[in-house]
Structures are given as structure tokens and as C-alpha cells.
Amino acid sequence: MLDLKLEDIDGILVRYNVALEKEMTPDEAAEELYPKDELIYPIAKSIYEGEEEDVVDGLKAAIAAGKKPIDLINDALMIGMGVVSKLYDDGIIFLPNVMMSADAMLNGIEFCKSQTTEVPEPKGTVVCHVAEGDVHDIGKNIVAALLRAAGYDVTDLGRDVPVDEVIEAVVKDKPILLTGTALMTTTMYAFKEINDKLLEKGLKLPFACGGGAVNQDFVAQYDLGVYGEEASDAVKIADAILASGNDIEKLRAEFHKH
Amino acid sequence: MVKKYTSMAYAKADDMLFGNSKYPVKAGLGLEIGAGYTTPELNYAPRPQAGKSKDKLIKEYERITTDAMARMVQIGAPSIVLETEHVEQMSNNPDWGGAVAHAQKTIMEEYHDEYGIKCALRHTIGDIREDRDYLQLRGDKYTTFMEAFEQCAQNGADMLSVESMGGKEVFDYSILRNDTAGILFGIGVLGSMDMEMIWSDIADIAKKNGVVAAGDTDCAQANTAMFIAGGLLDKNLAHTTAIVARAISASRSLCAYEAGATGPGKDCGYENTIIKSISGVPIAQEGKTSTCAHSDVMGNLTMQCCDLWSNESVEYHGEFGGTTVQCWSETLAYDCSMMNTALKLGKGKDLRDILTLSDKYRDPQGYVLAYDNAYKVGQAIAKDGNNNYLRSKNAAIECCNIVEEGINSGKLRLTRFETNALAKVKADLVALTDDADKFMSESLTKYKQEVAVFRPENYGL
Numbered sequence: 001m002l003d004l005k006l007e008d009i010d011g012i013l014v015r016y017n018v019a020l021e022k023e024m025t026p027d028e029a030a031e032e033l034y035p036k037d038e039l040i041y042p043i044a045k046s047i048y049e050g051e052e053e054d055v056v057d058g059l060k061a062a063i064a065a066g067k068k069p070i071d072l073i074n075d076a077l078m079i080g081m082g083v084v085s086k087l088y089d090d091g092i093i094f095l096p097n098v099m100m101s102a103d104a105m106l107n108g109i110e111f112c113k114s115q116t117t118e119v120p121e122p123k124g125t126v127v128c129h130v131a132e133g134d135v136h137d138i139g140k141n142i143v144a145a146l147l148r149a150a151g152y153d154v155t156d157l158g159r160d161v162p163v164d165e166v167i168e169a170v171v172k173d174k175p176i177l178l179t180g181t182a183l184m185t186t187t188m189y190a191f192k193e194i195n196d197k198l199l200e201k202g203l204k205l206p207f208a209c210g211g212g213a214v215n216q217d218f219v220a221q222y223d224l225g226v227y228g229e230e231a232s233d234a235v236k237i238a239d240a241i242l243a244s245g246n247d248i249e250k251l252r253a254e255f256h257k258h
Numbered sequence: 259m260v261k262k263y264t265s266m267a268y269a270k271a272d273d274m275l276f277g278n279s280k281y282p283v284k285a286g287l288g289l290e291i292g293a294g295y296t297t298p299e300l301n302y303a304p305r306p307q308a309g310k311s312k313d314k315l316i317k318e319y320e321r322i323t324t325d326a327m328a329r330m331v332q333i334g335a336p337s338i339v340l341e342t343e344h345v346e347q348m349s350n351n352p353d354w355g356g357a358v359a360h361a362q363k364t365i366m367e368e369y370h371d372e373y374g375i376k377c378a379l380r381h382t383i384g385d386i387r388e389d390r391d392y393l394q395l396r397g398d399k400y401t402t403f404m405e406a407f408e409q410c411a412q413n414g415a416d417m418l419s420v421e422s423m424g425g426k427e428v429f430d431y432s433i434l435r436n437d438t439a440g441i442l443f444g445i446g447v448l449g450s451m452d453m454e455m456i457w458s459d460i461a462d463i464a465k466k467n468g469v470v471a472a473g474d475t476d477c478a479q480a481n482t483a484m485f486i487a488g489g490l491l492d493k494n495l496a497h498t499t500a501i502v503a504r505a506i507s508a509s510r511s512l513c514a515y516e517a518g519a520t521g522p523g524k525d526c527g528y529e530n531t532i533i534k535s536i537s538g539v540p541i542a543q544e545g546k547t548s549t550c551a552h553s554d555v556m557g558n559l560t561m562q563c564c565d566l567w568s569n570e571s572v573e574y575h576g577e578f579g580g581t582t583v584q585c586w587s588e589t590l591a592y593d594c595s596m597m598n599t600a601l602k603l604g605k606g607k608d609l610r611d612i613l614t615l616s617d618k619y620r621d622p623q624g625y626v627l628a629y630d631n632a633y634k635v636g637q638a639i640a641k642d643g644n645n646n647y648l649r650s651k652n653a654a655i656e657c658c659n660i661v662e663e664g665i666n667s668g669k670l671r672l673t674r675f676e677t678n679a680l681a682k683v684k685a686d687l688v689a690l691t692d693d694a695d696k697f698m699s700e701s702l703t704k705y706k707q708e709v710a711v712f713r714p715e716n717y718g719l
């Protein structure tokens with residue numbers, strides 16, 4: 001076959017990611033962010049490494065040294081996950097690392113809960129679902145994992161969720177945010193029905209929608225809709241609600257980029 | 259009867275070319291796919307509210323079909339394939355799918371009769387074999403699933419396809435955790451088992467109704483990996499991991515042709531060049547003309563060996579230049595006109611190489627799928643063609659070797675992250691057993707424990 005000379009390739013394409021790759025390795029970057037406390041450090045590091053058993057071992061050691069299990073959720077597990085989230089946001093580590101760290105962190109939270117009768121202070125609940133008629137749920141699974149990793153309680157309704165079931169969950173759990181994902185143009189129409197039924201009941205909360213065929217123009221057609229382009233936007237939207245309230249126009253101003 | 263491929267359809271990679279397949283397929287109204295010319299394949303999605311009723315949906319597809327056929331004759335395109343990917347209502351209610359096929363084919367026949375335009379209708383049935391919580395590959399929905407093929411075949415569809423989902427529950431879990439064995443198990447083992455089952459049945463339905471059992475795609479898995487991997491700057495999945503999933507998917511999608519399908523393979527099967535090298539079936543591909551549906555990093559390269567050239571999918575609505583199906587069918591048709599001109603002038607291979615080279619060094623995915631390297635992956639599959647596990651593993655290892663060669667040549671430039679991910683995947687693969695039974699046993703134990711939604715009975719296990 002024909003071929004290009006090595007020196008000709010740069011005129012045809014540019015690997016911007018190669019050109020811009022940071023010198024520091026992910027491990028080195030993580031090391032700079034870990035807390036220095038000798039009991040917390042191994043827990044945070046084990047979360048970054050996604051090692052569930054090491055996280056529990058670290059928690060046991062901290063509890064044995066006098067730390068309260070309930071405090072370790074915020075003071076160790078969330079701190080470790082914060083390191084991971086920052087590295088992901090900075091483009092230093094990739095999504096699978098976050099997912100494995102989230103698994104390790106959630107396992108750690110369950111362990112802490114099992115060691116105490118105290119109940120952790122909730123940050124807020126988010127209800128997640130995949131539109132009725134749609135079974136494509138990997139996007140929703142990523143959204144749910146990232147939200148949990150950020151400390152939110154997630155009610156995961158699963159996929160192919162009937163409209164009325166979504167409404168019931170919102171009534172019952174009083175979330176700060178509802179998320180919906182869809183891959184197909186014909187299933188995402190359910191978002192509008194959910195929007196209308198929520199408003200009929202006087203329930204006004206941000207409804208973050210995204211996924212395959214979903215676009216900003218469609219989501220902006222219904223009153224509660226806030227478009228999320230990336231799975232990680234769900235966390236940013238939830239954080240924005242906690243920080244500045246649930247005004248949908250404000251959220252749209254921040255997250256509607258097109 | 260499943261007959262596995264153990265040799266290559268083409269003696270050498272250079273024999274592969276767009277518009278030409280070893281085994282052309284006659285379909286529809288005067289069309290022969292892979293018989294020396296390329297044909298546009300238009301794909302579309304109805305507007306959101308069109309799914310509210312059967313009548314609304316039929317009307318929507320009538321508008322789509324008429325618009326597209328009218329534009330094709332307006333610009334003098336000699337041939338067109340329309341592909342209707344079912345919305346769930348059409349597969350869950352097989353009579354809906356049949357009615358849409360009938361309505362579309364009626365319009366296409368009118369255009370064929372009046373203008374002589376060669377055309378065919380592909381219906382891609384939705385893989386509806388699941389419920390809220392689990393895949394239900396062999397459960398109650400299987401009957402409905404097959405009935406959907408039957409209804410479409412009886413009512414006007416010329417080619418039958420599906421984007422099947424076998425193995426996706428394990429794959430989805432594994433791809434987000436860099437679990438190489440799980441990716442291989444989901445696509446190469448579970449996916450292949452399901453493909454062999456469904457495509458034997460689809461081929462029977464096609465044969466009974468005198469239509470074409472066309473082919474499948476690993477959209478549910480390899481494309482999921484490709485989309486998560488995204489563009490050059492995205493940080494969700496290493497592109498080197500995504501291309502390993504793709505190489506494995508060729509072994510899996512090949513099972514359709516081993517079970518009786520004849521092509522053309524589905525457009526979004528980016529593994530299709532590998533499959534063509536082994537099987538010689540015609541293939542549909544998509545690339546720069548499917549930017550309406552998604553972005554990829556090999557928009558020209560995928561055209562290299564296509565027989566049908568597709569836009570993947572576009573929602574039906576108005577644009578400045580007409581409706582979307584008119585705009586995109588026109589773009590596809592002009593691309594095909596360019597390829598067909600090159601073929602007539604004896605310049606087909608030059609154009610093929612230009613298309614390939616314009617993307618080959620952009621990304622490891624395009625590098626491996628470049629036809630010369632795709633052929634090597636094909637050889638790795640055919641070498642152990644009778645063993646779904648071993649050939650999938652071969653494909654994955656060959657893929658890693660090809661990327662390493664590219665890096666060593668200096669032409670394929672990757673980030674350290676991608677290089678490290680490649681090294682991890684290769685080390686994982688090399689450590690795996692060559693014994694398919696042992697791999698199956700170990701994987702069953704592991705994923706029954708780790709993946710809550712994995713049900714071995716879906717695969718007869």
C-alpha cells in the first residue's frame with residue numbers, strides 16, 4: 001500500500017493529547033494530594049488505588065487508634081475520593097480508575113456504618129433513571145457512581161422506568177435533583193411527560209437529562225430540564241444546587257454551553 | 259448449522275477494496291451489493307413524538323422514505339439502501355414493524371418502477387430481549403424477537419439485521435474497571451454464543467421468506483468502548499483499550515456469517531474490515547458521514563473497503579437544504595459517486611490508500627482498523643477459527659502487537675497513559691489460559707459473584 005513519510009504526518013493530523021501530556025505521573029500527582037495524617041493517608045491511598053480490602057484494613061487501624069467510624073466517612077473516605085475526583089477533573093486519571101475507587105469507597109462506607117449505630121449526615125439525594133422504553137443504562141450507571149463518589153445518596157431506579165414510578169420516587173425521596181438518560185429519540189420523549197407530571201403536582205426541581213440522542217435543544221423545551229453533556233456534569237449540577245440553590249435558569253446559564 | 263471460518267477470503271490485504279466483495283449479495287429491487295460499485299445506505303430516526311401511535315409512526319416513515327427517494331432521483335443517484343433501525347415499539351409489536359416495512363417498500367417500489375433506481379430496504383430489529391433488571395436472551399421475549407424478523411421479512415424488508423446484546427452485562431461492568439478478562443468473556447465468549455443461536459434462527463427466517471440475512475454489529479459493546487473513549491482529549495477510557503475490545507468484536511460479529519448470514523454487515527460495525535478479510539462478505543460502514551450521529555477518529559479510513567456507505571442515524575427534521583434524510587442521503591450519494599468513479603478509472607486502490615492514510619496514524623483505533631492491519635487481525639482469528647475463545651484472545655493479542663509496531667515505527671504517537679494501558683491489557687491477555695473450558699469455568703465463577711445482573715442461563719450455561 002501507499003504510505004506517508006514520518007515527517008509528513010504532522011501536516012495531516014496533530015495528537016494534541018500527546019503534545020500536552022503532563023510530565024507528572026498520576027501516582028506522583030496523587031501523592032501530592034493525600035492528607036498527611038498517618039492514619040488517614042493509607043485509606044486515601046487505597047481508595048485511589050481501588051483496593052477495597054486495603055481500605056477496610058486502613059479503617060480498622062484508624063478505629064483501633066481511636067477514630068470514630070462515622071467521622072472516617074467524611075474525614076478519610078471522602079477525602080480519598082476527593083483526590084480521585086480532582087485528578088479526574090484535571091485530566092490526569094481516567095474513568096475506570098474513578099469507578100474502581102468509587103467501589104472501594106462505597107465498600108468502606110458500608111464498613112464504617114457496620115461499626116456504629118450513628119447515621120451519617122446526608123449531603124442530599126439524587127434520583128437517577130433511564131427513560132421508559134430504553135434499556136441502555138451504562139451512562140446512568142456512570143452518573144450514579146460519580147454521584148455516590150461525590151457523597152450524594154442515590155436512588156437508582158434502573159432502566160426502562162415508567163413515568164409514574166419516577167414521579168413516585170421524587171415524591172417519596174424529595175431529591176435535590178432528578179436525572180434521566182436515554183439513547184433513543186423516541187424514548188427521550190418520556191422526559192417531557194415526567195416534567196409535565198411533576199409540574200402538575202407542584203414539584204419544581206431540576207431535571208438533568210443527557211445521553212445518546214438527547215441534546216440541549218430538546219431538554220430546553222421543558223421547564224425543569226437542564227442539559228448535561230457529560231456524565232460528570234450530574235455531579236457539577238448537584239454541587240451547584242447545594243451551593244447556589246435550584247434556580248433552573250441559573251443552572252441552564254451555567255450548563256447549557258451551546 | 260454453524261461452520262467456522264479457518265482461512266482468509268482474500269489471499270492478501272491489497273485485494274480488498276471498496277465496492278468489491280468476494281461474495282456479492284443481491285437484494286431488493288435490482289441491487290447487487292459488493293459487485294463492483296458502492297451504494298449509499300441511509301439511516302434515520304423518527305422524531306420523538308412519532309412513537310406515540312402506530313399510525314403516527316407509519317406516517318413518519320412514509321415521509322422519510324418519500325423524501326429520501328425523491329432526493330436520490332433529483333440528483334441522479336443510481337442506487338440507495340434505506341435502513342430502518344427499529345424503535346422499541348416496532349420490535350415489541352411485530353405488526354408495527356411489519357406495517358412500517360410494507361409502507362416503506364411500497365414507496366420504494368413506486369420509485370423503482372418509475373425511475374429504475376436500484377434500491378433495497380434493510381430492517382434492523384431492536385434487541386428487545388431484556389426486562390427492567392436483566393437480559394432475557396432466551397426467555398419469553400425470544401418469540402416476539404423472532405416474530406419481529408418474520409413480520410418484516412414478510413412485509414417488504416429485503417435485508418434483516420440486528421445489533422444484538424449478548425454479553426453486554428459482563429462487558430459493561432468490565433470496561434469501566436479495566437478488566438481485560440471480563441471484556442474478552444463478555445464479547446468473545448458470551449457474545450459469540452448468543453450470536454450463534456440467534457443468527458441460525460434469523461438465517462432460517464430469511465431463507466423461508468426469500469430475503470437476505472444481512473449481519474450484526476458489536477455496537478452494544480465495542481462501540482460503547484469507542485464512545486466512552488471519545489476524542490483525543492477525552493479522559494474516560496484509553497483508546498488502546500477500546501481498540502482491543504474492537505479486535506475481539508470481530509471474532510464475535512463473524513459468528514453471524516458462520517451461522518448463515520451473507521452480508522452486508524451493519525454500518526456501525528467498525529470491525530467489519532476485519533470480518534470482510536476473513537469472510538469475503540460485503541460490508542456497510544460509516545465515518546465522516548455519520549458525524550450527525552456521533553464523532554469518531556477515523557472518518558475517512560472506514561470508507562476503505564465499504565460496499566455500502568452509511569450515515570449511521572439522523573433524526574428526521576428540517577434543515578436549510580431539505581429534510582435531514584435528504585441532506586445526508588445526498589452527501590452519501592456524492593461520496594459513493596467519487597468511489598465509483600475511482601473504480602471506473604482504475605484508481606480505486608489509490609483512493610482507498612488515501613482514505614486509509616488520512617486517518618491511519620491519528621489514533622490506535624484507526625491504525626489497527628487500517629485494512630493492512632485489519633487483515634492481520636483476521637489472520638489471527640482464522641488461525642484458531644473453531645474456538646471462539648482462543649480466536650478472540652488471538653485477535654486481542656495481535657491488536658496489541660500491531661499497536662506496538664506502530665509506536666516503534668514512530669508514526670503512531672500515543673500518550674504514556676495509552677501506552678501503559680496497552681501494556682496492562684497485553685500482560686493480562688498473555689497471562690490468560692489457552693484452555694477455553696478453564697477460562698469459561700473461571701469466568702463463570704468470577705462474574706456470577708461480581709456482576710449482579712449476570713445470569714448464566716441466558717447463555718444456556
